[in-house]
Amino acid sequence: MRKPLSIFSFNLNNKLQGRKIPAPIVESVLTLIFLALMVRGLSLLVENKQSYGKYNEFYKYSGEYEVLFCGSSHMMNAVLPMELWKDYGIHSYNIGNGAETIPVTYHVVLNALDYAAPEVLVMDVFYAYSDQILPEISKEMPHQFFDLLPLSENKLRSVREIFRDEKDRWNYIIPFSIYHSRWNELTKNDLRREDECLGGARLLLASYTLRDTLFDPPASHDIPGRPGEYIKKVKELCDERGIRLICVVNPYAMWQENRTCNVNFKKEMAELGIEFLDLREDVVDIYADSADDMHVNLCGERKVTDFYGRYLSSILPRRDSSYSSDSREIVWNERYAAYVQKKEDFLAMCEDAAPLLSDLNDPDFYFEISMRSDTVPDDTMLRMLENAKNYDNVSIMTDDDMKESLKIRIRRKDSEEYFVNRSF
Amino acid sequence: MLFNSFSFIIFFPVTAILYFMLPARFRYIWLLAASYFFYMQWNALYGLLLLYSTFTAYTGGVLLDRLKDVKPRRLCLTLCLLLSFAPLLYFKYTGFILENINGLFISAGSFAPFSIPDILLPVGISFFTFQAAGYVIDVYRGITAAEKNFMRFALFVSFFPQLVAGPIERSKNLLSQLDCDVRFDFVKARDGLWLMLWGYVMKVVIADRIGIFVDHVYDDHTVYGGVYLIIASMLFAMQIYCDFAGYSTIAIGASQILGIRLMDNFASPYLSGSVSGFWRRWHISLTSWFRDYLYIPLGGSRKGRLRGYINKLFVFTVSGLWHGAEWSFAVWGGINGLWLVLGEVLRPAGVRIFRFSRTPGVSVLIRAARCLITFILVDFTWIFFRAKTMGDALYIINSIAHAANWSILFDGSLFECGLDRKNFFFLILMTGLLLTVDMLAKKGIRLRTAFAERSLLFRSFFTAFAIAFILLFGIWGGTYNAEAFIYFQF
Numbered sequence: 084m085r086k087p088l089s090i091f092s093f094n095l096n097n098k099l100q101g102r103k104i105p106a107p108i109v110e111s112v113l114t115l116i117f118l119a120l121m122v123r124g125l126s127l128l129v130e131n132k133q134s135y136g137k138y139n140e141f142y143k144y145s146g147e148y149e150v151l152f153c154g155s156s157h158m159m160n161a162v163l164p165m166e167l168w169k170d171y172g173i174h175s176y177n178i179g180n181g182a183e184t185i186p187v188t189y190h191v192v193l194n195a196l197d198y199a200a201p202e203v204l205v206m207d208v209f210y211a212y213s214d215q216i217l218p219e220i221s222k223e224m225p226h227q228f229f230d231l232l233p234l235s236e237n238k239l240r241s242v243r244e245i246f247r248d249e250k251d252r253w254n255y256i257i258p259f260s261i262y263h264s265r266w267n268e269l270t271k272n273d274l275r276r277e278d279e280c281l282g283g284a285r286l287l288l289a290s291y292t293l294r295d296t297l298f299d300p301p302a303s304h305d306i307p308g309r310p311g312e313y314i315k316k317v318k319e320l321c322d323e324r325g326i327r328l329i330c331v332v333n334p335y336a337m338w339q340e341n342r343t344c345n346v347n348f349k350k351e352m353a354e355l356g357i358e359f360l361d362l363r364e365d366v367v368d369i370y371a372d373s374a375d376d377m378h379v380n381l382c383g384e385r386k387v388t389d390f391y392g393r394y395l396s397s398i399l400p401r402r403d404s405s406y407s408s409d410s411r412e413i414v415w416n417e418r419y420a421a422y423v424q425k426k427e428d429f430l431a432m433c434e435d436a437a438p439l440l441s442d443l444n445d446p447d448f449y450f451e452i453s454m455r456s457d458t459v460p461d462d463t464m465l466r467m468l469e470n471a472k473n474y475d476n477v478s479i480m481t482d483d484d485m486k487e488s489l490k491i492r493i494r495r496k497d498s499e500e501y502f503v504n505r506s507f
Numbered sequence: 508m509l510f511n512s513f514s515f516i517i518f519f520p521v522t523a524i525l526y527f528m529l530p531a532r533f534r535y536i537w538l539l540a541a542s543y544f545f546y547m548q549w550n551a552l553y554g555l556l557l558l559y560s561t562f563t564a565y566t567g568g569v570l571l572d573r574l575k576d577v578k579p580r581r582l583c584l585t586l587c588l589l590l591s592f593a594p595l596l597y598f599k600y601t602g603f604i605l606e607n608i609n610g611l612f613i614s615a616g617s618f619a620p621f622s623i624p625d626i627l628l629p630v631g632i633s634f635f636t637f638q639a640a641g642y643v644i645d646v647y648r649g650i651t652a653a654e655k656n657f658m659r660f661a662l663f664v665s666f667f668p669q670l671v672a673g674p675i676e677r678s679k680n681l682l683s684q685l686d687c688d689v690r691f692d693f694v695k696a697r698d699g700l701w702l703m704l705w706g707y708v709m710k711v712v713i714a715d716r717i718g719i720f721v722d723h724v725y726d727d728h729t730v731y732g733g734v735y736l737i738i739a740s741m742l743f744a745m746q747i748y749c750d751f752a753g754y755s756t757i758a759i760g761a762s763q764i765l766g767i768r769l770m771d772n773f774a775s776p777y778l779s780g781s782v783s784g785f786w787r788r789w790h791i792s793l794t795s796w797f798r799d800y801l802y803i804p805l806g807g808s809r810k811g812r813l814r815g816y817i818n819k820l821f822v823f824t825v826s827g828l829w830h831g832a833e834w835s836f837a838v839w840g841g842i843n844g845l846w847l848v849l850g851e852v853l854r855p856a857g858v859r860i861f862r863f864s865r866t867p868g869v870s871v872l873i874r875a876a877r878c879l880i881t882f883i884l885v886d887f888t889w890i891f892f893r894a895k896t897m898g899d900a901l902y903i904i905n906s907i908a909h910a911a912n913w914s915i916l917f918d919g920s921l922f923e924c925g926l927d928r929k930n931f932f933f934l935i936l937m938t939g940l941l942l943t944v945d946m947l948a949k950k951g952i953r954l955r956t957a958f959a960e961r962s963l964l965f966r967s968f969f970t971a972f973a974i975a976f977i978l979l980f981g982i983w984g985g986t987y988n989a990e991a992f993i994y995f996q997f
Contacts, residue, residue, distance in 0.1 A: 107693035110963050117971030125979055253513050253984070260984030267929035 122259065128273055129262040134230040136279040140418075141176050142231070143278075145198040147411060150175035150395060152283075153192055154207025154331075155183040160378040161333040162205075163388045164282030165422040168415055171392035173399065175201075177283035180228055182221035184210045185310035189317050190241035191228050196324060197237055202399060203327045205391065206317060208348060209335075214307035217245055230258045280421040286381050286429055287374035290437035292463045293336055294376075306351045318357055327398070331360045333387055336373040366390050371466040372441075380441040382467070423447050423495070427502055430493055436507045437464055439491050443471040450477045451492040451501075458488040508548040510757045511711050511983055518545065522667075523764055531688040535662050538685075538765070542667035546631070553629045556594055561664045563590045564639035565657055568646045572653035584647045588640055595636045598628050603832035631671030633829055637796055639664050642678040644800050651678040659685050666767075668758040672751070674772040674792035681769070689766030694959065697966070701955050702760030704973045705944075709753030711981035713937050716930060717746040719982070723925040725893055728903055731924065733910030736903050738921065743893050744886045745938055748777065751790065775945035777885075780877035782846040785885055793829070797822050816851070820844040830892070835900050839891040846884050933980070 150173055152162045158179030167173050178195055188206060217225070225245065232238050234256070242255045254261045265273075306314070314330065321328040330352055352359035372383030379387060426447065433439050443450055452468070454460075460468065471477040476496065487506035494501045508514050522541045529537055547554045567587030574580045602623050609620035642663070645651040654660040663682050669675075724731040724739035731739070755772035762769045776788040786794050802822045808815030820841060827840020850857075890907075894900035915921055922928045947954060958969055 106963060110693075110697075110967050113964065113967035114970045117968050118974055121971055121975035122978065125975060129979075249513075250984075257984075259978070263979050263981070263984060266979055267927060267933075 125263070126259045127276070128269065129265045130258065131226060131230050131262060132273060132276065134227050135276045137227060137281075137283055138178070138231045139276070140278050140280070141178060141195070141283060142198060144174075144176075144414075146200070147174045148176050148199050148201050149173055149399060150203045150205060151192075151195060151199060151201045152177040152179055152205045152207075152391075153195070154179045154188050155210050156181040156285075156378060157209040157333045157335060158205075158207035158331075159283070160285045160287050160374070161207075161384055161387045162391060163284045163286075163384050165280075165284075165419055166385060166388050167392050167395075168282075169419055170389070171396050173392065173395055174415070175282070178228065179207060179283070180224060182218070182224045184213055184215060184217055184221075185313045186216045187225055187245060189313040189320075190245055191225075192317055192320060194228075194232055194235070194237050194241060196320065196326075197235060200324070201326060203329060203395060204317070204321055205329045205331055206314075207333060208306075208310075208314065208330045208352075209332055211306045211310040211314065211348065211351075214309045216309070222246070222251060226255070226258065226261070229255050278421075280418060280425050282418075282422070284384065286426065287378060287384065288429055288433055288438040288441050289374035289380050290371075290441055290463050290467065291336060291373040291375050291380070292461065293370055293373070306348070311351065311355075314357065315355060318355060327358070329358045329360060332363055334363050334367045334369060334372075334379055334383065335377045336369050337376040360394070362387060362390060368466065368470060371463060371470050374441070380438075382441050382444050382470075385444050427495070431502050433503070434505075436489055436491060436505075437467070439493070439503065439505070440464060440467045440471075443467060443477050444474050446476060447496060448476065448493050449496050451494075452477065452479045453482040453485060453490040453492075454479070455483050455485055455488050456481050457483075460489070508545050510754065511707065511981075514548065519761060526765060527691045531686070534688075535659050535685050538667075539658055539662040539665065542662065542665040542670060545667040546665060546670055549630050556629055556632065557635065557665050558661075559594065560591060560635055560639050561657075561661045563587060564643050564664065565654070565660045567591070567643045568653035568660070569655070571643070571646045580647060584643065587643050591636060591640045591643065595632055598626055598632055600828075600832045601626055634673050634675055635664050635670060637793070637829075638675050641675065641796060641800060642682075645678050651682065654678075654682055666762075668761040668765075669769055672754045672758070673790070674755055674758065674770050675796050676769060676792065681767070684767045692766065695766070696764045697970070698955055698959065699760040699763030700970065701958070701973070702763060703757050704760075704970075704977065705955075706753045706756030706758075706760060707977045707981065708937075708973075709749040709756060709941070711753075711983050712977060713934070713941060714746045714749035714753055715982035716926065716934055716937075717742045717749070719925040720931075721746055721893070725903075728894075728899065728906070732906040733912045734915050735912070735921075735924065736907050737910055740886055740890055740893070740903070740907070744777070744882065744889050745941075747889065747892070748773070749941065775949045777882055777942075778878055778945055778949050779881050780874060782843065782850055782881055782884055785881055786843070786847070793826070797826055801825065816848045819847050823847070833896070835891045835894055835897045838897065838900075839888050842888045842891065843885075846888075 150167075152158050152164070152175060156179065159177060159181065160179075162175075162177050162179075164175040164177050167175050176199070178191060180191070183191065185208065188210075192204065192206070229238065229242070239256070242252050246252045246255065318328055320326075330348075332348055348361060349359060367379055367383040367386045369379075369383075372379050372386060374380035374383070426442070426445065430439060430442060430448070440452075442448070450471075452471075468479060471479065482490075485506075489507040491503060491505050491507070492501045493503035508518060518541075522538075526534055526537055526541075543554055543557070546557055564587070567583065567590075570583050570587075571580055574583055605621045605623050609623075612620055642651065642654075646653050654663065659682070662685050663676075663678065666676075666681065666685075721739045721743045724735050725743075728736060752773040759769045759771070770792055772790060772792050774788040774791065776785050779785040779788055802818055805818045805821070806814055807818060821844075823840040823844030824837050825840070827836040827838065827843075830836045830839070887904075890903055891897070891900045894903055919928070922931055926934065944954065958966065961969075
């Protein structure tokens with residue numbers, strides 16, 4: 084006679100005897116149910132929260148996007164969709180991701196278009212110089228996009244094409260296989276999933292001083308075979324769905340420094356019949372607007388976004404000026420409010436002066452900068468402050484009574500309360 | 508195909524379900540096909556090697572069955588064993604033999620050494636060669652009747668759960684079960700599943716976690732000296748136990764699900780009070796193979812005490828070389844043989860010393876001390892087993908003997924060798940669990956039996972929990988380069 088465990092007040096064995104359901108079947112089914120619940124719970128606990136944070140909003144509002152921005156970190160760190168909506172009324176999402184080669188971008192687009200139906204696809208082709216499908220060193224990067232992507236035929240196809248190693252493929256099909264080892268680094272933040280509210284972009288509060296040494300510019304060369312093929316594939320994908328494809332190269336400091344990766348984009352794109360924009364010259368002040376040698380900072384992101392806003396406005400159907408009143412726009416307004424809050428949180432966490440100054444052209448905030456007259460900022464900061472003279476949300480004052488050499492106060496435009504009040 | 512691979516997780520349930528759906532007369536053919544598929548996942552050509560081994564032993568068995576006179580039978584046995592062991596000698600020992608010949612030539616002044624061929628050792632060759640050879644000897648001795656059905660015999664040699672890392676089964680036990688005329692028994696299958704899960708805990712939760720630390724320290728033993736090496740050597744003793752016993756347990760569990768009972772291969776070896784006791788509980792199928800097919804034919808201990816000691820030393824040295832074609836393995840085996848001989852020589856003195864151990868209270872301490880001493884003696888030999896060369900082993904022993912960096916036990920340095928603090932403490936917890944299970948098993952208490960008597964709800968929850976536990980805490984997937992089971996290389 085089997086005895087039930089005391090914590091369970093009933094004996095399921097006996098109950099089932101009357102119903103003629105074989106106990107082994109019930110036990111097996113119950114085991115599977117328990118297992119599914121446990122694995123699901125554990126998966127949620129240990130999952131890559133960044134992937135959820137960045138891409139959940141893409142799926143949540145996927146039917147609303149008129150423009151998708153895709154490509155490498157050069158896209159992810161260059162376009163601010165929430166500001167594009169605020170300033171130009173364009174609904175967009177930035178699905179760009181770090182170290183994303185052209186073949187991977189093709190697969191990201193292939194899967195993203197299962198959910199979204201944009202009118203325009205803006206694709207960064209910076210990595211067109213690389214003939215690799217995915218460098219070994221970057222093989223974890225596509226997790227950002229693929230982890231949250233539901234299992235589908237296209238996802239399986241993409242994983243099969245991107246990864247040669249079977250273990251890597253399994254890691255992408257079952258992300259738990261890679262994240263379960265996070266059990267020892269869980270924090271309370273892992274108990275909840277949270278949208279980033281940034282429209283897929285990254286806010287780079289940073290500054291970068293261009294290196295003095297300028298290398299000789301290498302001879303320009305053509306786009307290698309493989310990325311060229313994949314750009315064509317993206318073009319075909321867009322043509323099938325009536326999407327306008329615009330390939331772009333966004334600004335970055337190293338271009339200025341040594342003309343790295345001088346791929347002959349213009350010629351190749353013309354041959355492929357693809358609309359091409361090269362933003363490396365003129366759009367940003369690379370001496371003040373760089374976060375590092377490869378990416379622009381938040382100020383630069385805003386300038387790039389503004390460029391796209393103007394360009395896209397000229398090609399997209401004219402929007403009704405009363406767009407802000409319909410129910411969809413109410414949601415976008417709420418999203419924008421959350422976005423501003425995020426920006427505020429990031430600024431409040433900044434401990435250095437230069438990163439704070441990399442957001443001076445932010446129309447949502449008012450910046451008050453006080454300096455002693457004997458303060459000598461470095462060249463980059465000086466350039467940032469120089470540029471800020473054109474912004475009406477920045478006031479720069481000289482105050483020799485200050486003990487510190489520099490003081491930065493930031494408040495929302497509609498508030499008198501400063502959420503940043505730092506001295507340096 | 509590794510037991511801890513995605514492929515096996517799909518392969519095994521599919522094999523088992525189809526196995527029970529097929530009529531009994533076709534089942535062994537299905538298992539044979541599955542076994543070859545399983546083995547050929549490593550290299551399709553290995554299938555030919557398996558086939559050769561099967562064919563040699565099968566033919567030998569049939570011929571021995573027909574021959575009646577002693578001389579032809581002996582000749583047939585000798586020929587058959589030579590042919591059976593030839594691939595093992597070639598794949599495993601060619602390099603070792605040539606290296607040693609070269610060493611002799613160089614020391615004798617010769618300048619034309621043999622070039623050492625780069626021969627890849629086929630997975631599990633030592634296991635299935637010994638199993639097939641054991642069968643031929645059994646037929647010769649009349650212990651087993653020769654199997655006439657070639658495919659059934661082929662399944663005996665290639666049965667996938669125990670093909671690549673044992674247990675090395677005896678024909679008497681396994682062949683008779685390969686009629687596969689069994690009904691699916693849910694209770695036995697669940698018990699088999701639980702066995703498999705415990706095997707996975709030993710392998711992927713404990714052994715592979717320890718492996719990270721041990722590899723880190725041993726691979727850089729000139730940097731991590733003294734106490735690091737003491738800890739790593741102690742942990743390696745647990746690693747190799749959990750790795751190998753884990754594999755055996757998974758194999759036994761998987762077979763049980765298919766309705767086939769394999770022999771036990773480990774029985775709480777580290778709870779032994781003597782080295783001879785340890786070897787009765789460690790890799791039982793191999794130890795008993797050497798006992799039955801080498802030690803006893805050599806005369807065992809029947810031809811005098813001295814001859815018995817020499818036989819022991821010889822058998823253990825051969826056993827060492829079975830594990831690897833390196834002198835360090837031979838030394839490992841030889842020292843274990845030496846411990847056994849010393850154990851016998853000192854037994855009378857030991858009996859006098861431990862006479863008072865029958866006093867209540869003292870006996871527990873004495874037993875614990877004996878287990879500890881046995882562990883230290885065995886663990887010392889593991890250094891030769893784990894080190895890449897004899898030179899490394901001697902360096903490590905010297906470093907341990909001069910250990911002075913005891914501060915690493917307290918300053919957190921230990922947690923910078925691949926396992927962070929949480930993983931290290933988790934490992935200690937799991938080792939505690941392992942010892943508890945072993946102690947209970949030694950007392951004849953089986954947790955599985957106790958769990959099986961609980962309610963259906965409890966059993967379901969327990970099974971799911973065990974799987975989820977392994978999935979969460981196991982070293983597998985992305986951040987883990989799935990290590991091969993250590994015993995595959997033999």
